[in-house]
Amino acid sequence: MSAQTEEVPATRPAPPIGKGGAPPSRPRGERAARSVPYLLILPAVLLTVLLLGWTMVKNGLLSLQNLNKRQLIRHVTEWVGFDNYGEVLGSSEFWSVTGRSVVFTAVNVVLIMTLGCLIGLLLARLGTRLRLLLALGLVLAWAMPVVAATTVFQWLFDQRFGVVNHVLDGLGWHAMADFNWTSGQLSTFFVITVLIVWQSIPFVAINLYAATTTIPKELYEAASLDGAGSRKQFTSVTFPFLKPFFLATTFLEVIWVFKSFTQVFAINEGGPDRLTETLPVYAFQEGMGSQHFGMGSAISILTIVILLALTAYYLRLVLKQEEDEL
Amino acid sequence: MRRSRSLSGSIGRVWPGAAAVVLFTVFAFPVYWMFATAFKANKDIVSDTPVWFPTRPTLDHFTKAVDADGFWTLVGNSLTVTLVAVGLSLVIALLASFAVARMRFKGRKSFILVMMMAQMAPWEVMVIAYYMIVRDAEMLNGLLPLAAIYTVMVLPFTVLTLRGYVAAVPKELEESAMVDGCTRFQAFVRVVFPLLAPGVMATSLFGFITVWNEFPMVLILNKDPGSQTLPLWLTGFRTTFGDDWGATMAASSLFAVPILILFVILQRKAVGGLTSGAVKG
Numbered sequence: 001m002s003a004q005t006e007e008v009p010a011t012r013p014a015p016p017i018g019k020g021g022a023p024p025s026r027p028r029g030e031r032a033a034r035s036v037p038y039l040l041i042l043p044a045v046l047l048t049v050l051l052l053g054w055t056m057v058k059n060g061l062l063s064l065q066n067l068n069k070r071q072l073i074r075h076v077t078e079w080v081g082f083d084n085y086g087e088v089l090g091s092s093e094f095w096s097v098t099g100r101s102v103v104f105t106a107v108n109v110v111l112i113m114t115l116g117c118l119i120g121l122l123l124a125r126l127g128t129r130l131r132l133l134l135a136l137g138l139v140l141a142w143a144m145p146v147v148a149a150t151t152v153f154q155w156l157f158d159q160r161f162g163v164v165n166h167v168l169d170g171l172g173w174h175a176m177a178d179f180n181w182t183s184g185q186l187s188t189f190f191v192i193t194v195l196i197v198w199q200s201i202p203f204v205a206i207n208l209y210a211a212t213t214t215i216p217k218e219l220y221e222a223a224s225l226d227g228a229g230s231r232k233q234f235t236s237v238t239f240p241f242l243k244p245f246f247l248a249t250t251f252l253e254v255i256w257v258f259k260s261f262t263q264v265f266a267i268n269e270g271g272p273d274r275l276t277e278t279l280p281v282y283a284f285q286e287g288m289g290s291q292h293f294g295m296g297s298a299i300s301i302l303t304i305v306i307l308l309a310l311t312a313y314y315l316r317l318v319l320k321q322e323e324d325e326l
Numbered sequence: 327m328r329r330s331r332s333l334s335g336s337i338g339r340v341w342p343g344a345a346a347v348v349l350f351t352v353f354a355f356p357v358y359w360m361f362a363t364a365f366k367a368n369k370d371i372v373s374d375t376p377v378w379f380p381t382r383p384t385l386d387h388f389t390k391a392v393d394a395d396g397f398w399t400l401v402g403n404s405l406t407v408t409l410v411a412v413g414l415s416l417v418i419a420l421l422a423s424f425a426v427a428r429m430r431f432k433g434r435k436s437f438i439l440v441m442m443m444a445q446m447a448p449w450e451v452m453v454i455a456y457y458m459i460v461r462d463a464e465m466l467n468g469l470l471p472l473a474a475i476y477t478v479m480v481l482p483f484t485v486l487t488l489r490g491y492v493a494a495v496p497k498e499l500e501e502s503a504m505v506d507g508c509t510r511f512q513a514f515v516r517v518v519f520p521l522l523a524p525g526v527m528a529t530s531l532f533g534f535i536t537v538w539n540e541f542p543m544v545l546i547l548n549k550d551p552g553s554q555t556l557p558l559w560l561t562g563f564r565t566t567f568g569d570d571w572g573a574t575m576a577a578s579s580l581f582a583v584p585i586l587i588l589f590v591i592l593q594r595k596a597v598g599g600l601t602s603g604a605v606k607g
Contacts (some may be wrong), residue, residue: 040422044422153356194415
């Protein structure tokens with residue numbers, strides 16, 4: 001409410017612009033002024049509606065069609081209602097992929113948040129020089145383009161000349177000397193997880209460190225005056241202060257990891273034997289790979305629903321916060 | 327008792343430093359290894375004991391990567407879609423963020439909420455629908471649909487981030503310019519825009535990274551080699567060149583260098599922008 005009264009003086013100086021000046025032009029000028037914000041957001045709205053909104057709708061429509069290679073070439077549309085959903089939800093494959101995606105996301109996010117927060121707190125403890133050193137390492141990993149990082153990790157974990165196998169062999173684990181990382185489900189997931197965690201920690205660590213610098217020093221002074229040790233200071237000052245940040249970051253990481261496609265696909269294309277397909281890759285392989293576009297679309301809609309369910313709590317929080325602020 | 331305490335005390339003082347050095351190595355090593363491999367002679371790459379430093383540096387791998395079929399076409403394609411998408415989204419987002427940060431109007435809140443939802447849109451999952459739309463428009467293997475989709479991909483983030491930067495410019499500056507006879511548009515161009523420059527740079531950096539890296543969309547839309555972008559080329563490089571790791575790492579280096587340089591320079595501002603846009607409080 002207060003915001004509305006605030007705006008009035010800002011529009012006051014406007015009249016000199018409308019050179020017509022006379023009373024009849026005023027209401028028209030005001031109406032024009034009122035339409036200005038809409039004109040300003042119009043391009044953004046149009047593009048978003050056309051290229052994102054319409055695609056969402058299209059995705060939904062496709063999921064209700066029987067659309068395979070034959071229908072695609074002949075340009076025929078066969079509506080089948082919710083048959084695709086029935087088929088997907090009835091297949092055990094879908095549920096095992098879903099379970100796998102959830103576990104994969106959980107493992108990654110727990111690792112990212114735990115290690116990221118620890119490293120962020122470490123940054124806060126370090127002297128300037130070491131902090132810059134560690135920050136430089138983090139920024140390098142953060143800035144590394146995903147596709148380049150994926151290629152580099154394939155090389156690090158290469159069977160014959162990869163440096164990882166060599167080091168493991170050197171450390172006494174000789175069975176790893178010629179280990180093929182992409183030959184098994186767990187070992188492939190291991191490589192993908194190391195890659196994702198390596199790339200995601202810097203965001204968490206650096207932002208957490210930045211957040212700790214905003215904690216007022218007086219809080220710590222007050223706490224130590226009250227006789228709080230360093231552990232008590234952490235639980236009574238640092239942690240409560242960082243909690244909102246922690247919550248928001250956790251959910252952002254859930255979203256990012258759950259829908260990650262490039263890393264999972266580029267490391268081993270979901271192999272061996274389709275055992276490392278997560279939902280986005282599964283939707284891609286079913287839809288584009290096997291050319292069951294309707295089925296693929298149904299899987300993609302279900303993936304979005306699962307993602308929404310996983311992040312509903314956070315979304316509600318964000319929306320509420322925005323409502324309060326606006 | 328006493329000795330153990332002083333011991334644990336000195337460990338307490340040393341371990342953060344030691345941990346920092348170890349962690350630096352862990353995080354920097356893959357990046358270092360990429361460059362090191364790219365400069366190493368083939369003999370040092372395919373050796374049973376790893377050669378940790380490129381003692382006999384060579385540029386052969388870079389020559390091979392650059393001479394690969396259509397490399398410059400792909401560089402051109404990548405640059406085109408990236409610059410068009412980032413530039414276009416900046417212009418569109420500037421208009422919108424100005425409205426959102428400076429004006430009160432009905433629907434403002436809904437607009438922001440839509441942008442926040444759009445920022446989390448799972449593009450990776452919607453590729454089939456994009457394929458159908460672009461196919462129906464008979465525009466597969468074109469750069470235009472790619473650039474348009476990328477524009478929308480980075481638009482929400484750009485709007486939300488720039489909103490913060492615009493709001494941070496004191497309104498009084500603009501008003502006094504308007505009292506001095508500027509129109510609102512002139513006030514924006516002459517007063518607000520110069521102050522926005524750092525924010526615009528940081529924001530566009532993230533747009534640049536997103537588009538430069540984008541993989542699933544181009545994988546599906548542009549199968550024709552002449553219309554691909556660098557990420558697609560890079561993931562296929564290894565297979566094309568039969569496990570030539572030197573050349574693959576040289577190609578990765580060439581792909582990564584522009585981003586690494588931009589990022590390290592702009593990191594400080596960019597981090598501020600990212601947190602103010604995505605996570606508040």
